[in-house]
Amino acid sequence: ETTLTIATVNNGDMVRMQGLTEDFTKANPDIKLQWVTLEENVLRQKVTTDIATKGGQYDVLTIGTYEVPIWAKNGWLVALDNLGDAYKVDDLLPAIRGGLSADGKLYASPFYGESSYVMYRKDLMEKAGLTMPETPTWDFIREAAEKMTDRANGINGVCLRGKAGWGENMAFLTAMSNSFGARWFDEQWKPQFDQPEWKNTLQFYVDLMKAAGPAGASSNGFNENLTLFQQGKCGMWIDATVAGSFVTDPKASTVSDKVGFALAPDTGLGKRGNWLWAWSLAIPAGSQKTEAAEKFIAWATGPGYLDLVASRDGWANVPPGTRASLYANKDYTSAAPFAEMTLASIEAADPTHPTVKPVPYTGVQFVAIPEFQGLGDTVGKFFSAALAGQTSVDDALKQAQDASTRTMTRAGYIK
Amino acid sequence: MGKIVLQGVEKHFGDVKVISNVDLTVEDGAFVVFVGPSGCGKSTLLRLIAGLEDVTGGRILIDGTDVTDLPPMKRGLSMVFQSYALYPHMSVRGNIGFGLKMAGLPKDEIARKVEAAAATLNLTQYLDRKPRQLSGGQRQRVAIGRAIVREPKGFLFDEPLSNLDAALRVNMRIEIARLQKALATTAIYVTHDQVEAMTMADKIVVLNAGRVEQVGSPLELYDRPDNLFVAGFIGSPKMNLVGGRIAEGYGAATVGIRPEHLLVGREGEGWRGAISVAEHLGSDTFLYVDVKDVGLVTVRTQGEAGLRTGDSVVLTPDPARLHRFDRDGRAIRAA
Amino acid sequence: MGKIVLQGVEKHFGDVKVISNVDLTVEDGAFVVFVGPSGCGKSTLLRLIAGLEDVTGGRILIDGTDVTDLPPMKRGLSMVFQSYALYPHMSVRGNIGFGLKMAGLPKDEIARKVEAAAATLNLTQYLDRKPRQLSGGQRQRVAIGRAIVREPKGFLFDEPLSNLDAALRVNMRIEIARLQKALATTAIYVTHDQVEAMTMADKIVVLNAGRVEQVGSPLELYDRPDNLFVAGFIGSPKMNLVGGRIAEGYGAATVGIRPEHLLVGREGEGWRGAISVAEHLGSDTFLYVDVKDVGLVTVRTQGEAGLRTGDSVVLTPDPARLHRFDRDGRAIRAA
Amino acid sequence: MAATVNTRRLARAMLTPAVVILFIWMIVPLVLTLWYSFQNYSLLNPENVGFAGWSNYRYFLTDPAFFQAFANTLILTLSVLAITVVGGILLGLLLDQFIYGQGIVRILVISPFFIMPTVAALVWKNMLMNPNYGIFAWIATSLGFQPVAWLETYPLFSIILIVAWQWLPFATLILLTALQSLDEEQKEAAGMDGAGFASLFVYITLPHLARAITVVILIETIFLLSVFAEILVTTGGGPGYATTNIAYLIYHLALLDYDVGGASAGGVVAVILANIVAIFLVRLVGKNLEA
Amino acid sequence: MARAVSPQKKWTFTILAWIVALILFFPILWTILTAFKTEGDAILFPPAFLPPHWTLENFFEVQARSDYFRHFFNSVVISVGSTLIGLLVAVPAAWSMAFAPTRRTKDILMWMLSTKMMPAVGVLVPIYLIFKNLGLLDSLAGLTGILMLINLPIMVWMLYTYFREIPVDILEASRMDGAVLWKEIVYVLLPMAIPGIASTLLLNIILAWNEAFWTLNLSAANAAPLTAFIASYSSPEGLFWAKLSAASTLAIAPILVIGWFSQKQLVRGMTFGAVK
């Protein structure tokens, strides 16, 4: 008998999987499952510490598109070649699959995938006398936001992430900067915050939020904005596609029937401001229980699991964003009003070529190098200070440039 | 200044009546001593006068003003606590001067007064020490210094010498008496020490279970106790109290005779008995004589009487010094 | 069992020499009292014997065995602490029986012994109370019970009665003396109370600044003090000490005469002076007489002498009771 | 004080286990930290390992955030100390009075100490301080004011408030109990000496509390120097470096950069700084520990 | 004792104290109330003070999702265990410092406190490696040990201050009664110090119960205590207020209950010593 210890993040879909364990253990009576469910930051810090010190506490890890390429390069992950035929590896969405592969091998199997898009209030849009195009530009967003804003009634035109953190405001701003033609580094790993593209991005963001954003935006992350939107305090919100199901859920949202979706905005340079993320399951190298772990991953991320969830909880609750077949399924697309737009968003992101200008890294809303977490966090603080009005945009960019140069020099990228 | 009058003062703690209906007048400049067995209410009465406790009933007047509802600081009295209650974090100087500082006196005047008081109490060289660096006797003197420096209307002393050894006690006793006379301040003094009570008091108040048993000068109490309680309480060793047939012989329910008023002889008329214990103090000898029908009788003789345990002796009471009490314990006085 | 011998015992606290070179033999079954002024080292000496402090020099023998390096529990002594030091969380029964429990006695034997001790001390009805539910006197008796129940080689008492009031003190004093005789156990007793020292001791050890001044029976010390210190320390009120020309008249540097050995007359030969203070105790009167060339002389007279402050009197020392001391303060004895 | 050779020998034996295990507990990580602080060692970059000289220290100390973090650490620690000590004294005085329902009041006041720091921070951030739907915003709007974005406008102050809320009960508890041990007779004596409420407090109560205040300061300092969960949850150290303290800076190195070398250097620096603070504190309040 | 307080004063103080107490307690009360709301009601604005729709759903969901009782059990074991073992080491140490002090006693005390000044995050990796090599990762024994170590200085400190209030002569009396050291401690010192020990115990249990860094990072599945339980509810995607509140309520309830029951003991304990 084998016991698998599975580290997962505490998101709804993962939690649901935990509830469906029985289905797996019935089919595999010799495997027992033990769950460690944690908040994202805590999970990452524990899992990273463990794998880097070869602690061996976990048999299946939940990691994101950021970690996979780095860890695979360090040889910390087992390549997933043996997931069986039922797994249907080719059914995976290409953008997602690309983000989870290194040297053509899949190192983590996506559990659910997401991009970002615009969620907006149809009623407010109408009131403002505008119609949301399928593919809005940033200028349109600004115009709409300003028109929708009605602070006396607690309505903010747009809600965007402002809380410092590489996975918080920097996820959004990095994706946004892509659409403004900015990049983190040039081909020689030289930081690019001193370039006009970044200045445009940040200035636009700060101005927009000043004109149409909620109070205290610099401490708002995903959840804060979600709450605001559900409370009817936002005209638009650009954030993860997964939010679609929350804002349309009549139990939690006061505006569930008034939400429309659109692709993330662009500036006509060929890249949109949407990101790509997938929470995925992987197996640490050196695990004694690889075989059992593979069985589990094949079950949890295979097409059969989607059917299982659908049969239990309905199609609307199926983990989205990983398989093409799901979006071909009429049952699903009719149950999930945001499905189409989610797929379009995912397909609009290209982790291997994220920016307008060429870059030496992969990753849409992050830079897949180990130093990014810390650097992103630091830069995020400067940008949130700019948003809070505590520093000017120019100063924030200068600080970001200095901090990046410092970090990249220390890490040896800049010789 | 400093006449203190209690009118029908009562104090209950919950259901317990600790002080019942005490009337008392302390004349200006008088030295009054409260005595009584442990738990009889001496400290409580003092605290009532100080204003540290509320009276349950009755009134307290100081110099004719009703102070019953005034807080302690407005009564103009000072108090020496049984436990000293020095301020541990202040120097001797700070302790003595605290009351003056509170009264808002200028610094140099405080300094002058504190130094004068310290000189009187032989504390000059300790002025900068903290209480914990002082011996018991020195602490005691600081507590007294704190009380006298303010020149209050009255002093309240709660067993102020109880923690001192014999020699120090005698000195302090004399010093306090001298000071009180010099300042002509009213003083109320609680003690359970016979010698202190007898030597210091103008008037002694004997308390028992919250009531006043007798008020009078020390010798009045010694010579003419009003009742059995006072008779037994004043004087050490204790008065011998004899009931039964012997007392009847004197026309009383009980007769009392003090140990020092019994003559000891080898032969003759009187109470015959054998010495069961003899305690030799050098200056005196206490004999405990086992007398038939009476019990153990205490006798005090001067010097070394040459008597030993087991000797048979005859005790003759001095008839003039005999005290007679009726069935209720009240003294029977020759008309 | 229980002969305690100190040989050249010394104790320093840091630089301070608290006990210097004390030699002392306490015979088996003796009752020895330590007296001396506050801070002279009485408690320290007791604690050295108990093993609660290390000696700095010298040896301590109990029944011939050198116990200098033994911890307290191995010395077979028991001690009554000045502060009682009862175990607050144990009942009276537990307190008294604790030593026996430590010695590993069987339960029923402990119970028997504890009950016997409690009966002796009149504590039977309090056996199940905690110390805080007892009055001072009862606590004291528990402390004593704890010491006696173990039948140790010796008792050590550190001012055991100092916290009691006069009446209780007299009773306990008699009880302790009785017990010690009955058990025939060696006892060392520290006190600053004159009466206790005089009445209880077989032998008194007078300590001064860490040295032994004199060892002797109570009356020896009273009648024949070896030096000025002992003369002044033993007896209350204190012996009058006179130097100067009057002493020279007796062929001494200082002469001493006890207050009770001065005759008071109105006229005649002797020291003439005026009464400056008269303290009336009822049984006695203490007169403080201001004598020219001599100073204030204390006189004790019996009863009420009918003398008042300001009266002029003549004092006549009893020549047989006069003490003479040389320049170094040592007694001059008639050969 | 009785301490014979026998007891002293025993005492040493009894102290030994605590000292030895604490020594090991201190020395092993310290030596390892010292060792790593001179190594290039990044968890995520296993290839780049080797002797680093002083570069980790240089990197840490030249961090543009360092001085602000140091200042923030001091401001945070001192402010919380000030709030909790002053507040604790006031609350202690209040709770020392006769109050109907005293037991319940005390429990209510002590409770915040029982809450885990993360939970406390989340509750404050989202339920109280959120400018859009927090209780403070609601109070402000009800009173006709503009809601304040606490964590944005007064970030460090907000953190101080949260941390002070957690530690105020501890200070209150210790100070309240100290107040209760103030000798009643001393207060009475001061009353007889003519001291009113204010004088009583300044001259009698406050000096009596000195030792308790010392205990509060020493124990709280230890915890306050290393506050970081509250920061992580609420502001992530921002905006800018407004709420970054030394502990957060090290967290950043250790668990975002996974830069073991740098974090170790930071740890060594933090230990040195903490000890400087400790020595300073001991100078300041240590004499209260005696007697 | 002393003079009666006027009713007017009593009421003034009572009202003042209740206001302050309720303000301080409000965040906790709010958390508890939120636990009984639906997620939607939890974020209403203006806020609904009492749950508009009382529900226990959050509690059921929390229990179904992560076994509360297992985490609870682990928390109890490590906090009580570390406290008891700590006591075993701290009592003798505090005894020697309180009753046989030397010139260095104060220095040792300060040094002990200073061992707590090392920032935990800075030494996570070394400690993790040590734990891994000793096989202590994710074990109750390991967590118990580390909590014992980090709280030991505070324990020694508190016990030391309490012990110092105990009159030495009672211990001496027990020596005269023939008690050897361990008997002196077990039969005399400890029973007398019970209030002080109780408050030390409680404080340490609280500190251990709430310790979130080591317990989170050194545990995985088997030994995870309530801090990990909480970490699985804070900030997921989507609304989580009511669930987090329910989880928090469950996590703090035991310590709150213990705290409430021992409040008297705690106050009495500290009065007895600590800080005079």
Ligand SMILES: Nc1ncnc2c1ncn2[C@@H]1O[C@H](COP(=O)(O)OP(=O)(O)OP(=O)(O)O)[C@@H](O)[C@H]1O
């Ligand atoms: N706060 C109180 N509550 C209830 N009873 C009290 C209180 N204070 C004192 N008493 C009782 O009042 C009585 C008188 O106490 P008080 O202190 O006045 O005695 P005392 O004459 O001073 O005795 P002692 O000589 O022992 O000091 C005692 O029986 C005592 O138990």
Ligand SMILES: Nc1ncnc2c1ncn2[C@@H]1O[C@H](COP(=O)(O)OP(=O)(O)OP(=O)(O)O)[C@@H](O)[C@H]1O
């Ligand atoms: N631990 C100590 N360190 C320094 N000096 C001490 C210590 N203990 C006692 N002393 C000093 O030793 C001397 C003797 O003290 P001891 O307690 O034996 O006196 P004592 O004769 O019992 O006095 P008392 O009658 O007041 O009880 C005193 O002067 C005291 O100050």
Ligand SMILES: [Mg+2]
């Ligand atoms: Mg009294």
Ligand SMILES: [Mg+2]
């Ligand atoms: Mg002594």
